[in-house]
Amino acid sequence: MKTKKHTGTFYGIGVGPGDPDLVTIKAVKALKKVKYVFEATSGPKKDSIAGRIAKKYYSKPTKFMSLVFPMVNDSKTRNDAWKKNAGIVAEKLLSGHDCAFVTIGDPMIYSTCSYLLAELRKLIPSLKSEIIPGITSFQTAAAKSQEPLVEDRETLTIIPSFSSGIAAELKKYPSDSIVLMKAFRTKKEIAAYIRKNRCTAIFASRLCLKGELVTSDIGVAEKYPEEYLSLFIVKKKSRNG
Ligand SMILES: C[S@@+](CC[C@H](N)C(=O)[O-])C[C@H]1O[C@@H](n2cnc3c(N)ncnc32)[C@H](O)[C@@H]1O
Helix, strand or coil: CCCCCCCCEEEEEECECCCHHHCCHHHHHHHHHCCEEEEEECCCCCCCHHHHHHCCCCCCCCEEEEEECCCCCCHHHHHHHHHHHHHHHHHHHHCCCCEEEEECECCCCCCHHHHHHHHHHHHCCCCEEEEECCCCHHHHHHHHHCCCCCCCCCCEEEEECCCCCHHHHHHHCCCCEEEEECCCCCHHHHHHHHHHCCEEEEEEECCCCCCCEEECCHHHHHHCCCCCCEEEEEEEEECCC
């Protein structure tokens, strides 16, 4: 790898849930000052929502580059992609260029950014980095539905819910509110749990994007097509209080 005396700074930037107006001023400032902006895609020529948002704010001569991170269960394939892509970013950093990696929502909540950062630290132990927080999907769902996530002494649990059987586990979480992210294949079983336990719940899909749905009507949620960008906010308190 070509090394310059001066190594660039790595910025992990959260660009929010999909609405360009929900990008922070700090994120915009960073996008304007870096030489390279990296976006994650699930395959060659696939779209990146985070990249699409970031493109509204970058100014030339900043260059956009796509990094492919296959969305597969096989951990070796995923590890190999993190390493390979970290190598691409590290090369630019070691050439003295500031680089940004943009991610939907917040970079520290279930994001490729944290894996990339860990690999970069291995390649460049003296890495200079900054993480710029973004508005998360579930904060946006709470805001759009005007239902508080938590209030007073209530507690919150956030769980990834892509595996079947998740609904059966919900009772074991003691918190008052549960955010179920990645609720696409498991939507039906979560909806059945909400119905059976008469929970107050919000279902949100494609927030701030074309086809957005935010509803407290479980029947409507059930009918909505399976969509990766989906989540539930489930309240332990039943509808009857
Ligand atoms: C890999 S995680 C990314 C989370 C993101 N870093 C955040 O802070 O919200 C992907 C999951 O986040 C949720 N998500 C992200 N963006 C969303 C959106 N625009 N609408 C609904 N859910 C979204 C969905 O549960 C999706 O399966």
